[in-house]
Structure formats: structure tokens, C-alpha cells
Amino acid sequence: VKIYSSSKDGSKYVAGEIAALIREKQQKGEKCVLGLATGSTPISMYAELVRMHREEGLSFANVISFNLDEYYPIEKDAFQSYWSFMHRHLFDHVDIDPKNIHIPSGQWPKDEIKKYCAEYDQMIEEVGGIDLQILGIGKNGHIGFNEPGSSIHSKTRLVNLDNTTRMANAYEFQNISKVPRLAVTMGISVIMKARRILLMGWGMKGKIIALSVEADVTEQVPASILQQHDNCTFVIDEAASSEL
Ligand code: GLP
Numbered sequence: 234v235k236i237y238s239s240s241k242d243g244s245k246y247v248a249g250e251i252a253a254l255i256r257e258k259q260q261k262g263e264k265c266v267l268g269l270a271t272g273s274t275p276i277s278m279y280a281e282l283v284r285m286h287r288e289e290g291l292s293f294a295n296v297i298s299f300n301l302d303e304y305y306p307i308e309k310d311a312f313q314s315y316w317s318f319m320h321r322h323l324f325d326h327v328d329i330d331p332k333n334i335h336i337p338s339g340q341w342p343k344d345e346i347k348k349y350c351a352e353y354d355q356m357i358e359e360v361g362g363i364d365l366q367i368l369g370i371g372k373n374g375h376i377g378f379n380e381p382g383s384s385i386h387s388k389t390r391l392v393n394l395d396n397t398t399r400m401a402n403a404y405e406f407q408n409i410s411k412v413p414r415l416a417v418t419m420g421i422s423v424i425m426k427a428r429r430i431l432l433m434g435w436g437m438k439g440k441i442i443a444l445s446v447e448a449d450v451t452e453q454v455p456a457s458i459l460q461q462h463d464n465c466t467f468v469i470d471e472a473a474s475s476e477l
Contacts, residue, residue: 234467237476240435241277243468247367247431248281252291254365259295266297266357268366268424269323270377272313274433275367279322279428286307286327293329297360299353300336301368302418307339314339331466337389337417338340346417350389354423366427370434373397374441375452378418381453387420421458430465432456434473442469445477 237243250268258265267274269415285291298314309316316336324334335356341349357363368376373395379387380395392415399412406412424430445456446467452458459465 234469234474234477237374237468237470240433240470242264243433243435243470244275244278245281245362247275247278247352247433247468248285250431251278251282251367252289253286254311255293255296255424258364259292264295264297264360266299266360266362266364268363268419268427269298269300269319270367270369271300271302271318272369276370278433280316282323283326290328293327296329297333298329298335299357299363299419300383301424303337303339303414305339305341305417306343307413309336309338309340313448338417339413339417341417343391346391348418350391350417353389353419353451357423357426363427363430366424366430368424368430368432368456368459370432370438370441370445370456371398371430372401372441373440374445374456376424376455377419378416378434379421379424379455381455383421383452385425385452386422389417389419392418393414395459401445413469421455425458425462428464430459431457431466432467434469434474436470438469438473439475439477442467446477 255265303315308312330468373381378392394416401408403412444454450457450460
């Protein structure tokens with residue numbers, strides 16, 4: 234666990250780690266495979282990456298990205314889609330090759346969704362796995378949209394959203410009835426295969442951060458499973474450390 238006095242400082246640390254990895258891989262002539270997250274938590278981290286691109290020449294030309302999740306169903310151009318979120322906060326402002334961007338689709342045909350999810354996991358394997366996975370955390374301990382009860386063995390799949398998650402995310406929509414009931418999420422086993430994981434948590438997340446870091450590993454608190462990963466850091470601010 235790394236505790237910063239503000240979310241701004243924590244965000245700068247995470248952006249700095251991402252930039253350092255991108256540059257290290259660039260020097261070796263290698264691709265850098267990033268697992269990316271959405272939600273309010275990573276917004277200032279993405280802003281810092283955009284700043285580094287503009288002011289320090291950080292290039293994303295060697296970056297391959299895989300996003301964690303997407304609402305289902307949702308049109309990719311909808312303002313609330315994670316496809317739109319990622320373009321608004323990062324991809325539209327940096328030099329990543331659009332071919333290297335992967336985001337689960339909220340428009341995959343329902344009767345073929347298992348096939349598309351399996352292909353998503355296969356694409357991650359084909360590029361050699363995720364070098365660095367960025368995560369946020371839901372108030373119920375979800376990572377991606379892996380809600381409590383998700384198996385440690387789970388792969389990318391269609392899931393039901395908890396009502397508490399739908400309520401927490403209702404601010405993005407006109408009202409709760411407009412929040413999709415389903416989502417596609419990268420599975421826990423896929424997240425756990427990343428070589429390094431940085432989970433960010435700011436503000437009123439103290440209780441769930443403490444449960445995830447200090448209590449028993451349980452599928453009822455998906456983020457607690459990260460205790461079993463050998464290179465995972467929780468990057469949090471003081472408020473989120475209040476129960477540690
Ligand atoms: C969202 C996302 C998660 C995110 C979490 C926390 O619904 N699917 O990937 O980490 O919930 O959201 P926030 O960062 O807005 O607190």
C-alpha cells in the first residue's frame with residue numbers, strides 16, 4: 234500500500250509508473266500492454282498522461298491497451314459508454330494506434346457473446362499478456378465489474394450488475410432506470426495474470442480498502458483476491474487509508 238496526501242499526488246505516481254514502463258519498452262523496441270480502467274478514479278491520472286504526451290513527448294505508439302469492462306447493452310458512441318470515456322479522457326489526445334485499442338463491446342450480439350469474450354482473452358494472450366493493469370475499486374469491492382461472488386477463476390464474460398453498483402454509477406445517466414443491468418467484464422483470472430497491478434482508491438473508500446488489504450481473501454470481496462498477486466500495489470489517498 235502506498236498512501237499519498239492527495240489523490241492528485243497518487244494519480245501522478247501512477248501516471249509516472251505507466252510512463253516509465255512505456256519508455257522502458259520503447260527503448261527495447263517492445264510493445265507495452267496496458268490494462269486500463271474507467272470510473273471517476275483514474276480521470277486525473279489520464280489527464281497527467283495527456284500532459285506528459287503534450288509537454289514531455291511521451292509517445293503511446295508502442296502501447297496496446299485492453300479495457301476492463303463495458304456496460305451491456307450500450308452503443309459505443311453513447312456518452313456513458315466506456316468506449317466514449319476512454320476516448321474523451323485519453324485516446325483522443327495521444328498518439329495511440331486505434332488498431333491497438335481494445336474495449337469490450339456493449340454491442341456484441343448476445344447469442345455470440347461467449348465467443349467474443351473468449352476472443353478478447355485470447356487477444357490478450359496473443360500479445361504476451363498484460364504488463365501493467367490499472368484498477369479502481371467499487372464500494373462493494375468489485376474490480377472491473379466483477380461483483381462480490383465472482384470466481385477467482387472467472388474469465389471475461391457477461392455479468393449482472395449489483396443494484397448498489399447501478400446506484401453508484403447512476404450519476405452518469407439520467408436516472409437509475411437508464412443504467413444498464415448487465416456488463417461485460419474482464420474476469421478475475423485474467424486480471425490476476427497481469428505482471429503488475431496498480432489499484433487506485435480515493436476518498437470515501439476506507440472501509441472497502443481495509444477489508445481488501447487486511448481481512449481474509451474472499452470472493453465476497455473481489456479486491457481481496459489481489460492479496461494473492463505477487464506484484465500488486467494499492468495507491469490510495471489519506472481519506473481512503475482511514476480504516477487501515
Ligand atoms: C466502476 C467501474 C470500475 C471502477 C469502479 C469504481 O463501475 N466498472 O472499473 O473501478 O466502478 O468507480 P469510481 O472510480 O467511479 O469510484
